[in-house]
Amino acid sequence: MTRVLVCVKRVPDSSGEVVLTDDGQAVDGRYAGFTISDHENCAVELGIRLADATGGSVTVLTVGPAEAVDQLRAALALGAGAAVHVQADPARLGPDDVAHEIAAVVRDHRAAGAAYDLVLLGNDASDSGDFQVPVRLGYRLGLPIVTGASTAEVTGDRVIAEADGPEGRETYSVPLPAVVSVLEGGVEPRYPTMRGRMAARKIEVETRQPTREPVGPSRVRLLLPPPAPATAEVLGEGPEAAPAVVDLFERLGVGR
Amino acid sequence: MILVLVETADGAAAEVSLETLALARALAAEGGGVPVQAVVVGEVPDPAALAEELGEHGVAEVHQATGDGVAAFGGAAWAAAVQEAREATGSVVVTAAGSVRGNEVLAHLAARLQVPMAANVTAFSGLAPFVVTRQVVGGAALEEMRLDQRPAVFTVAGHAWQAAVAPTGPATWHTFAPDVAPADLVASVVSVAEKEPDTSDSLRSARVVVGAGRGAGGPDGFAPVAELAELLGGAVGVSRVVTSLGWRPHHEQVGQTGSRITPDLYVPCGISGAIQHWAGCASSKTILAINTDPDAPMMTKATYAVVGDMHEVVPAIVAELRRRRTGVEC
Ligand SMILES: Cc1cc2nc3c(=O)[nH]c(=O)nc-3n(C[C@H](O)[C@H](O)[C@H](O)COP(=O)(O)OP(=O)(O)OC[C@H]3O[C@@H](n4cnc5c(N)ncnc54)[C@H](O)[C@@H]3O)c2cc1C
Numbered sequence A: 001m002t003r004v005l006v007c008v009k010r011v012p013d014s015s016g017e018v019v020l021t022d023d024g025q026a027v028d029g030r031y032a033g034f035t036i037s038d039h040e041n042c043a044v045e046l047g048i049r050l051a052d053a054t055g056g057s058v059t060v061l062t063v064g065p066a067e068a069v070d071q072l073r074a075a076l077a078l079g080a081g082a083a084v085h086v087q088a089d090p091a092r093l094g095p096d097d098v099a100h101e102i103a104a105v106v107r108d109h110r111a112a113g114a115a116y117d118l119v120l121l122g123n124d125a126s127d128s129g130d131f132q133v134p135v136r137l138g139y140r141l142g143l144p145i146v147t148g149a150s151t152a153e154v155t156g157d158r159v160i161a162e163a164d165g166p167e168g169r170e171t172y173s174v175p176l177p178a179v180v181s182v183l184e185g186g187v188e189p190r191y192p193t194m195r196g197r198m199a200a201r202k203i204e205v206e207t208r209q210p211t212r213e214p215v216g217p218s219r220v221r222l223l224l225p226p227p228a229p230a231t232a233e234v235l236g237e238g239p240e241a242a243p244a245v246v247d248l249f250e251r252l253g254v255g256r
Numbered sequence B: 001m002i003l004v005l006v007e008t009a010d011g012a013a014a015e016v017s018l019e020t021l022a023l024a025r026a027l028a029a030e031g032g033g034v035p036v037q038a039v040v041v042g043e044v045p046d047p048a049a050l051a052e053e054l055g056e057h058g059v060a061e062v063h064q065a066t067g068d069g070v071a072a073f074g075g076a077a078w079a080a081a082v083q084e085a086r087e088a089t090g091s092v093v094v095t096a097a098g099s100v101r102g103n104e105v106l107a108h109l110a111a112r113l114q115v116p117m118a119a120n121v122t123a124f125s126g127l128a129p130f131v132v133t134r135q136v137v138g139g140a141a142l143e144e145m146r147l148d149q150r151p152a153v154f155t156v157a158g159h160a161w162q163a164a165v166a167p168t169g170p171a172t173w174h175t176f177a178p179d180v181a182p183a184d185l186v187a188s189v190v191s192v193a194e195k196e197p198d199t200s201d202s203l204r205s206a207r208v209v210v211g212a213g214r215g216a217g218g219p220d221g222f223a224p225v226a227e228l229a230e231l232l233g234g235a236v237g238v239s240r241v242v243t244s245l246g247w248r249p250h251h252e253q254v255g256q257t258g259s260r261i262t263p264d265l266y267v268p269c270g271i272s273g274a275i276q277h278w279a280g281c282a283s284s285k286t287i288l289a290i291n292t293d294p295d296a297p298m299m300t301k302a303t304y305a306v307v308g309d310m311h312e313v314v315p316a317i318v319a320e321l322r323r324r325r326t327g328v329e330c
Helices: A038-054 A066-078 A095-111 A133-141 A194-202 A238-252 B015-030 B047-056 B075-089 B100-113 B200-205 B219-231 B240-244 B275-281 B297-301 B310-326
Strands: A003-008 A057-064 A082-087 A118-122 A145-155 A158-165 A168-175 A178-182 A205-208 A219-223 A233-237 B002-005 B036-041 B061-065 B093-097 B117-127 B130-136 B141-146 B152-156 B172-176 B189-192 B208-212 B235-238 B265-269 B286-291 B304-307
Touching: A003 A038, A003 A066, A003 A095, A038 A057, A038 A066, A038 A118, A038 A145, A038 A178, A057 A066, A057 A095, A066 A082, A066 A194, A082 A095, A095 A133, A118 A133, A118 A145, A133 A145, A133 A178, A133 B100, A145 A168, A145 B075, A145 B100, A158 A178, A158 B100, A168 A178, A219 B130, A233 A238, A238 B286, A238 B304, A238 B310, B002 B015, B002 B075, B002 B100, B015 B036, B015 B093, B015 B117, B015 B152, B036 B075, B047 B061, B047 B172, B061 B075, B075 B100, B075 B172, B093 B100, B100 B117, B100 B152, B117 B141, B130 B152, B200 B235, B208 B219, B219 B235, B219 B310, B265 B275, B265 B310, B275 B297, B286 B297, B286 B310, B297 B304
Parallel strands: A003 A057, A003 A118, A057 A082, A082 A205, A118 A178, A145 A178, A233 B304, B002 B036, B002 B093, B036 B061, B061 B172, B093 B152, B117 B152, B208 B235, B208 B265, B265 B286, B286 B304
Antiparallel strands: A145 A158, A158 A168, A168 B189, A219 B141, B117 B130, B130 B141
């Protein structure tokens, strides 16, 4: 009966061209659209699997603008059973602010008799790339933290998580409750079903306000790297380019 | 004092740690020549050799944390050791490589000290206020960030700086047994699986590297790439997407969180050329990119480009090479 909280962040889709807002404080995602990071897609998947395996439940949480409810609905459609939305402007929040707000939700739910066994997050958000919200959350809650796990299983009152370390695949065995940050690659995220989408619409999202004035991200500004001039000489198109390529190998004297 | 967490591999300093030392020395010079010290956590086979190597890279003193508390890796336990070293040295800056370990341990340190942390820094500008530039949005944008509090805690993006020697003579070696609280030992590694044979040394020293990314399409898409690499007497290198998806082992990864390669020729196939990948291959003498998208960053930054499907182009190159070698069609 593992009760899992999965934290997701609405981020601009950065697979195409990245545009900044006029004040240089954020990425303008209005044209590219919004999503959650791949690591978080895997965290949602892991959370649902863990809950299913133990007859437990998944709650999904986001700290973000009003529109971030889209990302909550997407996770609900996959099988999360409840959602919490802390409404805040992400450009004004630093990693410690986010950890603080998540911790406040965890404590309040615990006080209301709905304690979580496991909090899952992505290892790093694809926009701010701070690599620290999970760790700061663990310290705020006084819980053990495993970072960069690609798989996790609950056995008894422990979570067994695996992560790739410099010396090989590492296993952690940590007593619950715990905080685990997830790295993509260990599980294949599922797709929503029509039934899941319909069910998700009926779930009421718990909406909250931040519990403190944010410290902020210490950001001076964002910059785009200067565009690199195109310098490549095109040798050809398709398989017909092969002779020109091998001519090049011969000129460079490689492969002899 | 600037304190650098140095990671080791087979007893030698990791390349990314030496790169971090290069940035630390530049920062030390900017600060009027403050000493750079290193903290090493866990056992090392030959401290004298490591002291000599780190001395070559400008380290005055090494603080080695030893004992049961840090015998197995744990983010909190290692951070406790770094925290003790930083207190003992009175360091105002603590930095590490933007590696898996570096980002994790310094995140713990920053949380314990309740100071900000900047991940994946590529440059710094100005000391008062201390402003760093770091990679955000997967490298598509940069952020200038203030680090007002002391110690300033940050990690350095892999291969953003180049390791360079700056000899000061062998570093002085101190060992200490950090006081690790039981709570800090709860999330430590309990076992490590035997790693598959690591070929990253031959990748780093290869004269030719044939690369493959998401464009390979799946674990079965690498045979022509491997064949071309073999014909050219080279090695296979891959993007992080490929290792994340488990198509190829991590030790074949090129880039910021993989190897930095320096071949005469690099042939990236189906690799878009994200900044983190570029960080590992920018020192290649010649780059021949093969990609369906003529506007992919790798295609514009390369020396030569072939527009096309790698599943057609690479086998055609292999066939042409064989034909010229044997003089027969195959
Ligand atoms: C902190 C951090 C560290 C990172 N470290 C690394 C690192 O060390 N190394 C690394 O590589 N990445 C790293 N990345 C990831 C990096 O940002 C990119 O996501 C990754 O390099 C993309 O891999 P790719 O080029 O294979 O995939 P994509 O970006 O998806 O590109 C695939 C390319 O293949 C082309 N293509 C598709 N089909 C074909 C075909 N049939 N024939 C030819 N071309 C085709 C497409 O046009 C496209 O250009 C890191 C990211 C972060 C945030």
